[in-house]
Amino acid sequence: MKEDNFINLIKDLLPESSSYIGDDTAYIAEKDLILTQDTLIEDVHFRQSTISPYDLGIKSIAVNLSDIAASGGIPAYALISLSLPQDINEDFVEEFYKGVRHICNKYSTLVVGGDLTKADKITISITMIGFGNGVTPAKRSNAKVGDIVITTGESGSSAAGLWLLETQVKDIPEEIANKFITAHINPIPRLQEGRDIVSFCKKPPALMDTSDGLADALYKICLQSNVSMEIDFGNIPIDKDLSDIAHIAEINPLKWVFYGGEDYQLIGTVSQECLETLNSKQISVIVIGRVIESNNNPCAYVKVDNDVITINSTSIDSEGFKHFM
Amino acid sequence: MKEDNFINLIKDLLPESSSYIGDDTAYIAEKDLILTQDTLIEDVHFRQSTISPYDLGIKSIAVNLSDIAASGGIPAYALISLSLPQDINEDFVEEFYKGVRHICNKYSTLVVGGDLTKADKITISITMIGFGNGVTPAKRSNAKVGDIVITTGESGSSAAGLWLLETQVKDIPEEIANKFITAHINPIPRLQEGRDIVSFCKKPPALMDTSDGLADALYKICLQSNVSMEIDFGNIPIDKDLSDIAHIAEINPLKWVFYGGEDYQLIGTVSQECLETLNSKQISVIVIGRVIESNNNPCAYVKVDNDVITINSTSIDSEGFKHFM
Numbered sequence: 001m002k003e004d005n006f007i008n009l010i011k012d013l014l015p016e017s018s019s020y021i022g023d024d025t026a027y028i029a030e031k032d033l034i035l036t037q038d039t040l041i042e043d044v045h046f047r048q049s050t051i052s053p054y055d056l057g058i059k060s061i062a063v064n065l066s067d068i069a070a071s072g073g074i075p076a077y078a079l080i081s082l083s084l085p086q087d088i089n090e091d092f093v094e095e096f097y098k099g100v101r102h103i104c105n106k107y108s109t110l111v112v113g114g115d116l117t118k119a120d121k122i123t124i125s126i127t128m129i130g131f132g133n134g135v136t137p138a139k140r141s142n143a144k145v146g147d148i149v150i151t152t153g154e155s156g157s158s159a160a161g162l163w164l165l166e167t168q169v170k171d172i173p174e175e176i177a178n179k180f181i182t183a184h185i186n187p188i189p190r191l192q193e194g195r196d197i198v199s200f201c202k203k204p205p206a207l208m209d210t211s212d213g214l215a216d217a218l219y220k221i222c223l224q225s226n227v228s229m230e231i232d233f234g235n236i237p238i239d240k241d242l243s244d245i246a247h248i249a250e251i252n253p254l255k256w257v258f259y260g261g262e263d264y265q266l267i268g269t270v271s272q273e274c275l276e277t278l279n280s281k282q283i284s285v286i287v288i289g290r291v292i293e294s295n296n297n298p299c300a301y302v303k304v305d306n307d308v309i310t311i312n313s314t315s316i317d318s319e320g321f322k323h324f325m
Numbered sequence: 326m327k328e329d330n331f332i333n334l335i336k337d338l339l340p341e342s343s344s345y346i347g348d349d350t351a352y353i354a355e356k357d358l359i360l361t362q363d364t365l366i367e368d369v370h371f372r373q374s375t376i377s378p379y380d381l382g383i384k385s386i387a388v389n390l391s392d393i394a395a396s397g398g399i400p401a402y403a404l405i406s407l408s409l410p411q412d413i414n415e416d417f418v419e420e421f422y423k424g425v426r427h428i429c430n431k432y433s434t435l436v437v438g439g440d441l442t443k444a445d446k447i448t449i450s451i452t453m454i455g456f457g458n459g460v461t462p463a464k465r466s467n468a469k470v471g472d473i474v475i476t477t478g479e480s481g482s483s484a485a486g487l488w489l490l491e492t493q494v495k496d497i498p499e500e501i502a503n504k505f506i507t508a509h510i511n512p513i514p515r516l517q518e519g520r521d522i523v524s525f526c527k528k529p530p531a532l533m534d535t536s537d538g539l540a541d542a543l544y545k546i547c548l549q550s551n552v553s554m555e556i557d558f559g560n561i562p563i564d565k566d567l568s569d570i571a572h573i574a575e576i577n578p579l580k581w582v583f584y585g586g587e588d589y590q591l592i593g594t595v596s597q598e599c600l601e602t603l604n605s606k607q608i609s610v611i612v613i614g615r616v617i618e619s620n621n622n623p624c625a626y627v628k629v630d631n632d633v634i635t636i637n638s639t640s641i642d643s644e645g646f647k648h649f650m
Binding site: 006009010013014016017020021025026028031033037039041044045077079080081090093094097098100104110111112113114117118120121123127129 | 328330334341342350364402418437444448
């Protein structure tokens with residue numbers, strides 16, 4: 001079942017939930033609550049061979065913090081449900097929680113509960129609770145024609161890191177390999193950037209994170225705002241060594257950049273006025289395109305040299321990031 | 326890893342979380358938030374052969390509502406993470422959510438988000454958010470010497486229902502079998518009872534639910550309050566047909582009553598004054614014992630005819646409810 005069909009099914013069955021479902025987070029305005037939940041499953045979202053329990057603890061929290069970042073909110077509390085195979089070493093739990101402690105301390109988030117159960121595969125389900133704290137959270141549906149499309153940093157690095165972890169190629173300088181592996185294992189939630197964008201934009205911005213890929217984020221904002229986008233590939237931040245690694249991997253680097261996923265950058269659309277404010281405050285966002293009319297066919301047109309690639313549901317269905325699926 | 330060891334490990338690693346972890350719910354006083362999370366895994370907590378997707382939807386929400394009930398809070402929002410095998414029928418999702426809709430409507434709870442991923446086994450992780458709304462939630466550690474031990478209803482029925490489902494014995498009258506099966510599949514969260522007990526008791530009561538068994542609930546309250554209890558077995562509400570079914574099953578009914586689990590009743594300790602208030606308001610709670618000194622050996626002594634059974638960590642380790650583990 002595709003995630004979009006799933007969301008539509010829930011909206012049909014639970015119409016009163018419609019206004020909450022479809023963003024990285026749900027926002028309960030009357031309580032100022034920002035809520036998000038993410039489940040990571042062994043061999044679907046991660047493999048024990050490519051991530052240590054400590055790093056898994058960090059990453060599990062980071063992906064949820066990234067959802068809060070995409071709303072522009074402030075994280076506060078986490079609940080962690082951990083389901084483990086019976087033969088797992090008890091050290092796993094200790095190392096996992098040390099990772100959790102490290103990142104929770106860094107971002108002032110308190111673990112206030114959870115659950116421990118048995119399972120065949122390691123399953124981690126985390127709920128994070130944040131607050132708008134005086135600011136209305138961003139929504140994917142806020143993009144308007146004329147807005148500027150921005151991002152917070154590099155795309156494709158995480159996919160390159162995963163490839164390096166899985167293939168264990170030896171002839172790439174360690175420093176370069178580690179840079180990509182770190183991008184994959186320890187993604188940085190863009191909390192400050194999200195907060196800055198939402199705080200300084202009087203016209204509410206659209207925002208989402210690139211956990212499922214840059215193409216997915218661009219398209220979802222287009223779809224939910226009923227707009228299209230013109231993106232200049234040359235402006236998308238990409239690590240200078242990415243194309244070398246892609247060459248060794250015999251993969252088109254565009255595939256990693258657009259469909260790799262798990263970079264946990266933010267994609268946003270802000271008004272020209274907001275962009276000027278962000279620039280004047282030296283808040284670092286990168287302009288990669290602009291929002292145009294969709295003519296009821298929401299998609300992102302990406303200019304690559306003299307070519308134009310169209311990102312829409314068809315291209316994402318065939319290329320999209322699917323967590324090993 | 327035992328749940329108690331797990332909780333102690335988290336408390337050691339995350340000392341600032343200590344005050345939140347160890348009850349059915351966490352209470353964030355400054356935001357009046359009541360938080361709980363429960364994960365249900367196929368073949369650990371349920372089997373597809375013994376529960377329909379619709380009933381599974383109901384039960385998944387009910388067990389979380391029961392946690393809110395054990396705090397005396399008011400449920401409000403739910404996040405549902407559903408992980409499914411790739412070959413599952415799409416009708417499963419629809420039927421599951423129809424069950425969710427049914428019980429959420431009944432208890433004014435709004436589904437505001439969640440997640441859908443792939444997994445080998447059906448995995449359901451639900452977070453529920455409620456509010457104290459003017460009342461301080463109950464805690465397991467509130468029991469005091471001299472308090473009265475109360476419960477909200479029958480124990481053992483759910484275990485008998487599970488036995489009937491799994492063995493499919495034919496020669497038990499359908500009406501009787503269905504009564505127990507319903508107790509297992511459609512547990513009733515004791516929200517009104519929890520709310521009444523917490524609202525009318527000036528001295529904060531101890532409360533928890535019997536999801537992991539009556540013995541577990543009695544012992545956990547004793548342990549966390551450093552008290553003991555004298556329980557009169559004759560006063561514990563038990564369905565009149567339970568011993569007949571246990572006889573057919575060749576099981577000691579005491580095992581179902583104390584260690585069966587999943588009855589989702591509440592166990593509480595209230596002051597004599599509070600009990601009188603509850604009685605005067607015709608709030609139906611059943612007195613089953615009283616709180617006594619623990620002498621640093623917290624346990625529950627259960628008087629059965631002329632015998633006394635001791636419930637402590639040793640008896641629970643050997644007999645306790647372990648979700649198929």
